[in-house]
Amino acid sequence: MSLKGKKQSFRILRGDSENSSMEDFEIELDEGMVVLDCVHRIQHEQQADLAVRWNCKAGKCGSCSAEINGKPKLMCMTRMNDVVAETPENIPIEIRPMKSFPLIKDLVTDVSWNYEIAQKIKPINGPDEKNWEFNQMEADRVQHFRECIECFLCSNTCHVLRDHDLFDNFAGPRNLVRLAQFEMHPLDKEDRIPEIKKDFGVEYCNITRCCTEVCPAGINITDDAIIPLKERVVDRYYDPIKMIWRKITGRK
């Protein structure tokens, strides 16, 4: 279906944390557009000061996260064909910023919390010698996590943060993925289990898998990253045999 020439209306959140409202816009569509193209068209033709983040326009940088008709998505990877098809005729397409993070302006939110948590995670700690040796199968396990583009859509969606506001107690799925990536690195020697339990609050996650559903990088966040981390915490703190074993051997 070609959308060329179709007049399409949008309803976009405008304003800042003190004062915001939904505003209506109408533009003419071209073939093959994505939602981000429409926002840019509005910016270039009507509202020069409309605020939006973007960089790569190809789903690689994770800058353009928003909620399109209520669904958390990358604007640059959401085709207008699909959005128009799901939106009832004569109803505007709704674009809002991510809800869980403080609004800066229009579609731009303050995601600095994610960076602050990242700063608290202990970095990789491997051998001092260069030319690390491990095979592709071992690499695969971690590479999957490292495909994260830091769009923060997962953390935006997670009810622990979105509804319960536990930003001080829970690291959020994105940073749990980061922890998993270090923990499962074949040559990493660091111990992060105590803080995964305590500071990063892995136990707050109740495996609803909403984060996994929205991840544009296709990372199996819940099953591949969070559940294994939970298991490691359980092994450490709740498994009596392993606890005794640790006491005897002095290992972590």
Add this chain to the structure above:
Amino acid sequence: MSIEYKHHEFDVIVIGAGGAGLRAAIESARSGVKTAIISKSLLGKAHTVMAVGGCAAALQNADPRDNWKVHFHDTMKGSKWLADWKMAEFHAKEAPERVRELEQWGAVFDRTNNNLINQRNFGGHTFPRLAHVGDSTGLEIIRTLQEKGIHSGIDIFMEYTVTDLFKDNEGKCIGCIGYNRVDGEIHTFSAKSIILATGGITRCWSICSGSWEYTGDGHALALKAGAELRDMEFVQFHPTGMVWPPSVRGILVTEGVRGEGGRLLNSENDRFMFNYVPEMFAGDHAETIEESNQWVEEVVSGKLATVRRPPELLTRDVVAKAINSEVKAGRGSPHGGAFLDISHRGEEAILKKLPSMHHQFKELAGVDISKEPMEVGPTAHYVMGGIRVDAKTQESCVSGLFACGEVASGLHGANRLGGNSLSDLIVFGKRAGEFASKNAKDKSQPTIDEDEIQKAASKILAPLMNKEGENPGKIYDELRDMMQENVGIIRTKEEMVSALTKLKEFDERQKNTFSGTSRKYNSGWHQALDLNNMIIVSKAATLAALTREESRGGHTRDDFPTPDDDYWGQILNIIWMDDGEVKIKQEEKEEMRDDLKDAIKEVKAMIAERAAEHGGEK
């Protein structure tokens, strides 16, 4: 009334948080000086994140026949012998060490069967040389540096745009000024050394692979501060950008597709690259489809190649021009490109080796590349030109002002080899950080003149003072279309002369933009300020292109279609600024050191031997 601002003091300021800036800041902080990094975007979003194919380094993991001499030779030859050979030498020698260091900082590259970093083939590289992660190498590198960087004690200023540099009476660079994109506040930074790592300029063309950040800010900042640029006529048009649908036109299709065996076809289903092998590369590439196929089979199964590579892997300038010619001859694809087909590799291999390309085409074009060919065409991708720096220290001719990464120049001459940018970032990022911090030691904190601060600050606020005017987005779009039309892949004198006239008109128009008066995340205001830089660098690129009356690498003249080795092959175009005017002068390139000339001869003999045996080495 004077304009308010916040002031900060550091030893070293790095402007830019891509691979080059992060690597420089890590090195600077490591040497114990107080370091800050400033970037227009959030951390981890710079261009480097988009790099796909790989990072070139003669690690000798995939093919033991490789070594720094071969990498040096390939870089010089790819540059059409215009690169700064000192930089090419440092680069070839140091890249392996820098890549291994990334591994220790957490980068997880694809592995060889021997459990080491794997390497893939790319155009112009004699052996498989690119360390990679599927097709998201840039993401891996920037994330690794970001994770290292945040634990290195660097102060990070995210979403700040720098608009001017300051110098003292002796001409030393001592600081910069910019604004916070979020709240519009003005900030000044005094520093003993400043490193520019702002990336490229390709946003000046309407079909490009770059983001809004690529407005040439660093190039313009340096020019305004008295530094020189070189090689500005050399803009790399990557042969394979997406061409359809219109909204994604220009977005990159990695060369990795061809490295993995992708075939270029025209509308007559002809593998046309066999017809476009230039004399310079005669004998280096496969001459039959059978030889090409054998090479792909050997390489993808992890064997050493015993035959020559397919002509699809010729250097980027050659392939881009070939596609251009096929389209002009009426043999293009439906939307004005060529077909690139990788479907013969099968779905499993494609999903493993090229997952993000598969995803990109599926989502954005509705094309399944494991079943159908892609449509591709040239896109403005990289600027070889940039700030002229000392090879060893990366310092420009302005004392205390350093540059590294895409904004610097010298390593790539007239044409950059794929994969040589990511390695450039880490090799010269480290050098810039090292020498900038040395320069900063034992110096007292410089003071910036208040009048100059006020002048620079009022320039920042100027667009907000307008009561009415054009939408800056409109000027921006028209400027890019103009450059695409007049200073694109094939150039003529008439078009470039008219481009220079038009650039003067844009210069006037950009003064009268209107984007509201709010300072808060005002995208229009930001764009109005970026326009200024785009016009300066467009002038620089156009003037250099108009002056070079030959065709070489990333610079092709319709009116001078061949290289002129006797004159222009020896000459560099140097751009500088005098009282706000962009000026040009010529300088002879420096003669190569004898031992390096011998290294080149040695490698040439090795390659000739391979060609003589029809590639059949034992």
